Amino acid sequence: MRAIWYDRPGPAAEVLQVGELPDPEPGPGEVRVRLSFSGINPGDTKKRADWVGYGMRYSRVIPHSDGAGVIDSVGEGIDPGRQGRRVWVYGAQSYRPFGTAAQLTVVPSAQAVDLPRGVGDEVGACLGIPGITAHRAVFADGPVTGQTVLVHGVLGGVGSLAAQLALWGGATVIGTVRHGRDLPTTGVPAIALDQPDPAAAIRARAPGGIDRIIEVAFAENIDLDAAVAHNETIIAAYATGRQRPDLPFWPMLFNNVTIRLLGSDDFPAEAKRQAAHDLTAAADEGALSIRVDPMPLEQAAAAHDRVDGGSRARVLLAIPQ
Numbered sequence: 074m075r076a077i078w079y080d081r082p083g084p085a086a087e088v089l090q091v092g093e094l095p096d097p098e099p100g101p102g103e104v105r106v107r108l109s110f111s112g113i114n115p116g117d118t119k120k121r122a123d124w125v126g127y128g129m130r131y132s133r134v135i136p137h138s139d140g141a142g143v144i145d146s147v148g149e150g151i152d153p154g155r156q157g158r159r160v161w162v163y164g165a166q167s168y169r170p171f172g173t174a175a176q177l178t179v180v181p182s183a184q185a186v187d188l189p190r191g192v193g194d195e196v197g198a199c200l201g202i203p204g205i206t207a208h209r210a211v212f213a214d215g216p217v218t219g220q221t222v223l224v225h226g227v228l229g230g231v232g233s234l235a236a237q238l239a240l241w242g243g244a245t246v247i248g249t250v251r252h253g254r255d256l257p258t259t260g261v262p263a264i265a266l267d268q269p270d271p272a273a274a275i276r277a278r279a280p281g282g283i284d285r286i287i288e289v290a291f292a293e294n295i296d297l298d299a300a301v302a303h304n305e306t307i308i309a310a311y312a313t314g315r316q317r318p319d320l321p322f323w324p325m326l327f328n329n330v331t332i333r334l335l336g337s338d339d340f341p342a343e344a345k346r347q348a349a350h351d352l353t354a355a356a357d358e359g360a361l362s363i364r365v366d367p368m369p370l371e372q373a374a375a376a377h378d379r380v381d382g383g384s385r386a387r388v389l390l391a392i393p394q
Contacts, residue, residue, distance in 0.1 A: 075393060077174035077373040078135045082123035085377035089121070094135075097171060098181045100146035104155060104182050106162055107373035110198035110290050110367065111173040111390040112139030114230065116337075117166070118314065118377045131170035138166045139201030140173030141194040142392070151182050160185040161197030162324060163205060167338045172200075174373060183248065186349045188355040195365045199230075199387045200352045206337045207235035207237065208348035210287045210309040213333060218243035223281045223301065225249045226261055226289035228385055231311060234361065235287045238351070241360040244285075244351055247278050272300040285309065299324045311335040367391045 074096050084245050094376040099105045123129070124322060144155050149313040150197035154293045164184045166172030171179070188197045210231070222239040226232035227248025253265035265276045275283070275297075282303030288294060291308075294339045298308055299321045306328060340348075355361050366386035368376045373390060380388050 074176040075370065076135050077370065077390070078133055078174075079121055080133050082119045082121060082129060085118070085121065085374040085381075086101065089136075089377065090241050090376045091373065094175065094327060096177055098149075099146055099179045099234055102148040102151065102366055103148040103179050103183055104144045104151055104160075105146040105177055105179045106140070106142045106160060106185055107145045107177055108142035108162075108173055108175065108352045108392045109194045109394070110141050111370075112198040112201060112277075113137065113380050113388045113390065114202045114283040115380060116202060117172075120166075121377065129348050132168070133170060135173075135175050135178075135241050136166060137174045137390075138162075138164050139198055140165060140392075141197030142190065145389070147182070155182070155185075159188040159197075161188050161194075161200050162186075162290050163201030163345070163352075164338075169230055172228055174370070174390060176209045176329050176394075178348040179214075183346065184193060186353055189353065192353075192356045195367065195389060196356055196361065196363055198338055198389055199363045199365065200239040200349075200356065202337055203387075204352045205340065205345055205348040206311050206335060207231045208309060209239055209289075209335055209337070209340055209344055209390065210333075210352070211244075211285070213309065213335075213344070213348075214307050215329070216242060219282035221245045221247065221281070222285045222287065223246070223247050223249070223279075223283045223298075224261070224287040227261060228255060228257065229289060230286065230291055230387055233363070237361050239285075239287075241355045241358075245279075247275060247283075250273075266294075266297070272297050275301045282306065287314075289309060290314050297318070299328075299330070302328050302330050305331070307331045307333060309333045309335060311337070330355075363387055365389055369393075
C-alpha cells in the first residue's frame with residue numbers, strides 16, 4: 074500500500090516519508106478500511122514533532138487518527154456483511170502505530186462508523202478527534218436544550234463543531250474570535266476578544282449568564298469566563314496556552330463553577346460511541362457544515378505545515394486508489 078510514515082520525530086519536511094508498506098490485515102474484532110481521505114489534526118502534527126518530549130512510543134508511525142473510506146476486509150468475529158460499507162474512522166492512531174495516512178488502515182470494528190448515503194467522505198474524515206471532543210465538551214454534563222453555551226474559538230475545528238452540535242442540541246450559542254477582523258458573517262453571533270470589554274458584550278447577549286463554556290484557551294480566558302459565569306456554570310476545556318493557569322478562585326467558588334478537562338484519546342468508550350452516533354445523526358440531518366482543504370497524499374509535509382500554520386479549513390489528504 075501507498076503510505077506516509079515517520080521513524081523519528083521532527084519537522085514535517087525532514088521526517089515524513091512516502092512510499093510502499095505492506096498491507097495490514099485485520100485481527101479479531103477488527104476491520105480494514107480502504108481510505109479515500111485522511112483527516113489531519115493539530116494533535117497529529119504535535120505527535121510528529123514530539124512537542125512534549127515524550128519520545129516515540131513506536132519505532133514507526135503512520136500518522137493521523139481520522140479518515141473515511143470503505144471496509145474491504147473483516148477480522149474474526151465481525152459480520153462479513155460489513156464489507157463494502159462506507160465508514161468514517163476515528164482513533165486509528167490512538168495508542169496504535171498505524172493511522173490513516175495510507176491507502177489502508179485497520180481499526181476495531183466500533184471505530185469504523187457507517188456513513189449515511191448523503192454524507193460525503195470529506196465530511197466523514199473530519200468527524201473524529203474534533204467532533205468527538207466537541208461532543209464531549211457540549212454534552213458530557215447532560216442535555217443543553219434551553220441553555221446558553223459560549224464557544225471560544227468558534228472558527229476552529231473543535232469550536233465550529235461544538236457550536237453546531239450545541240445548536241443541534243437546542244441551545245442558544247454565542248461564539249468568540251480573537252480579533253474583530255475575524256468575525257464570521259454567518260452562523261452564530263460572535264464576540265471579538267480584542268474589543269475593550271468582551272465580558273460586557275457577552276453579558277449583553279446573555280444577561281442571565283452562561284450555562285456552559287467551551288474553552289480552547291483556558292489560561293488566557295479564565296478571568297473572562299469567571300466574569301460571565303453564573304451559579305453552577307460548567308467550563309469544558311480542551312486546550313490552554315499556558316501549562317499552569319491562574320484562577321480567580323473566590324468568584325468561581327461562590328458561583329460553584331465546575332471545570333471539566335478533556336483529553337480526547339482517553340474519553341470513556343461509551344462517550345465515544347454516543348458521540349459517534351450523534352455526530353453521524355447530525356451530519357445526516359445537514360446540521361454540520363465543515364470547510365475542507367484536500368491535498369494529495371504526496372504533499373503530506375506541506376499539509377502538516379498548513380495545519381501548524383493555523384488553517385481555518387480542515388486539511389485532508391486525498392488518498393490515491
